[in-house]
Amino acid sequence: MSQMWGIVPLPVVGHSSNRLTLLARPDWDFIAMKRYSVFAIAREAARYHTGWERAWAARAPKKKYDVIIVGAGGHGLATAYYLGRNHGIRNVAVLEKGWLGGGNTGRNTTIIRSNYLQDPSAAIYEKSRSLYETLSQDLNYNVMFSPRGVMMLAQTHHEVRGYQRTAHANALQGVATEYISPQRVKELCPIIDIDGPRYPVLGALWQPRGGTARHDAVAWGYARACSDMGMDIIQQCEVTAVRQSGSKVTGVSTTKGEIDCDKLGIVVAGHSGVLADMAGFRLPIESVALQALVSEPIKPCMDVVVMANTVHGYMSQSDKGEMVIGGGADGYNNYTQRGSFHHIEETVRALIETFPMISRLKMLRQWGGIVDMTGDRSPILSKTPLEGCFINCGWGTGGFKAIPGSGWGMAELMAKGASPLTDAFTLDRFREGRFIDESVAAGVAH
Numbered sequence: 001m002s003q004m005w006g007i008v009p010l011p012v013v014g015h016s017s018n019r020l021t022l023l024a025r026p027d028w029d030f031i032a033m034k035r036y037s038v039f040a041i042a043r044e045a046a047r048y049h050t051g052w053e054r055a056w057a058a059r060a061p062k063k064k065y066d067v068i069i070v071g072a073g074g075h076g077l078a079t080a081y082y083l084g085r086n087h088g089i090r091n092v093a094v095l096e097k098g099w100l101g102g103g104n105t106g107r108n109t110t111i112i113r114s115n116y117l118q119d120p121s122a123a124i125y126e127k128s129r130s131l132y133e134t135l136s137q138d139l140n141y142n143v144m145f146s147p148r149g150v151m152m153l154a155q156t157h158h159e160v161r162g163y164q165r166t167a168h169a170n171a172l173q174g175v176a177t178e179y180i181s182p183q184r185v186k187e188l189c190p191i192i193d194i195d196g197p198r199y200p201v202l203g204a205l206w207q208p209r210g211g212t213a214r215h216d217a218v219a220w221g222y223a224r225a226c227s228d229m230g231m232d233i234i235q236q237c238e239v240t241a242v243r244q245s246g247s248k249v250t251g252v253s254t255t256k257g258e259i260d261c262d263k264l265g266i267v268v269a270g271h272s273g274v275l276a277d278m279a280g281f282r283l284p285i286e287s288v289a290l291q292a293l294v295s296e297p298i299k300p301c302m303d304v305v306v307m308a309n310t311v312h313g314y315m316s317q318s319d320k321g322e323m324v325i326g327g328g329a330d331g332y333n334n335y336t337q338r339g340s341f342h343h344i345e346e347t348v349r350a351l352i353e354t355f356p357m358i359s360r361l362k363m364l365r366q367w368g369g370i371v372d373m374t375g376d377r378s379p380i381l382s383k384t385p386l387e388g389c390f391i392n393c394g395w396g397t398g399g400f401k402a403i404p405g406s407g408w409g410m411a412e413l414m415a416k417g418a419s420p421l422t423d424a425f426t427l428d429r430f431r432e433g434r435f436i437d438e439s440v441a442a443g444v445a446h
């Protein structure tokens, strides 16, 4: 706990997982942070759920923080969390212009996998996937990680070669994947038509411990854990300028006033170019809308995640029974968070070839998010030309799966100046030509 806090331990009542710690700060009322547990649920059930507290505190910004993170999406919140947990840096604010998790983190189709081709990618995505395995316990928040298995269909000979190569690379990297036959695809997912008219299924890259998690819960779990450590999460607080003295960052101007900091982390996905412009440097990023849709809920019919990159669609079934469907990105830059209408038609038309049964489903909702695409389809986790200012962006269509690993690496980079997880993902690689080409793993995939 930082010096700002007085800690008043209360007597433990009942089971130890149900203990209370009372935290007090001069500018803030007392709040009781309780652990979520089966005992807490039973207690609240007995008193009609009147005792739950706010999951995170709502506060006014202080004048100065050691670290400010711009963007309360999954990556920003995870960065703050690991700064506190792994490096003891807790005088941290996360500033969010809207509501936390309201960007791409709350808009994605939640696919988690780590079957990437290049070694640096496999390292950060597998770190992330392995953190997801115990994230609910680590955060004391149920993120509903469901390692149900992810398959990427090979529907052209080019894809067969690409995925077989990735399976070999994954074996060398220690990532558990295998290349499977069309018959095995059919066994794992009976609703697929493997003899499809245009693109029959020729095989698939299968990652048995890939899967999904509840996207909002990931953001909420990290936010609650950050608040529990004494960090400030400030919503409705847009950063409008990055302040600097000489070549060093000194703080930000926001819609809630000026706030000073020693270090600044820019973690704003589709708006990275806007923030970089405020900080005085340029990024090799394009911002485009990517969209998704869900069907009406139906009985369980699919217990794996399937990605069909040739026909450009992917699908899983949510716990509520909806078919969660993702499609392509717009072919032009924009900030609309809606996406073009023709993509809905193209995505559904493409998926019907592989899953004929969805032709009888009604689609309920469609939405979009602004994704940040780099030329090599790999992220940027890097120092910037402005001293003390760091950037985490470029996750494009596939950054939900990377949230824990990215937060872990970004926190280490900000705390120590370098991290083995982020070393390859610098901004310099675009100047020096050291691209990390993931167009097979991430060109259209998620």
Ligand SMILES: Cc1cc2nc3c(=O)[nH]c(=O)nc-3n(C[C@H](O)[C@H](O)[C@H](O)COP(=O)(O)OP(=O)(O)OC[C@H]3O[C@@H](n4cnc5c(N)ncnc54)[C@H](O)[C@@H]3O)c2cc1C
Binding pocket: 070, 071, 072, 073, 074, 075, 076, 095, 096, 097, 098, 099, 100, 101, 102, 103, 104, 105, 106, 107, 108, 109, 110, 111, 112, 237, 238, 239, 240, 267, 268, 269, 270, 271, 275, 290, 291, 292, 326, 367, 368, 369, 370, 371, 395, 396, 397, 398, 399, 400, 401, 402, 446
């Ligand atoms: C439709 C769709 C489907 C996807 N499917 C998948 C998938 O299946 N699997 C997968 O791994 N990934 C997927 N992704 C990608 C994934 O959602 C993103 O890569 C990831 O969520 C990015 O997280 P983030 O925290 O970087 O960004 P965000 O969650 O977008 O957070 C950035 C935050 O910064 C805030 N912000 C911006 N400007 C400012 C400012 N000036 N001041 C303060 N705050 C600001 C925004 O309001 C936002 O809340 C998908 C994306 C979309 C849109």
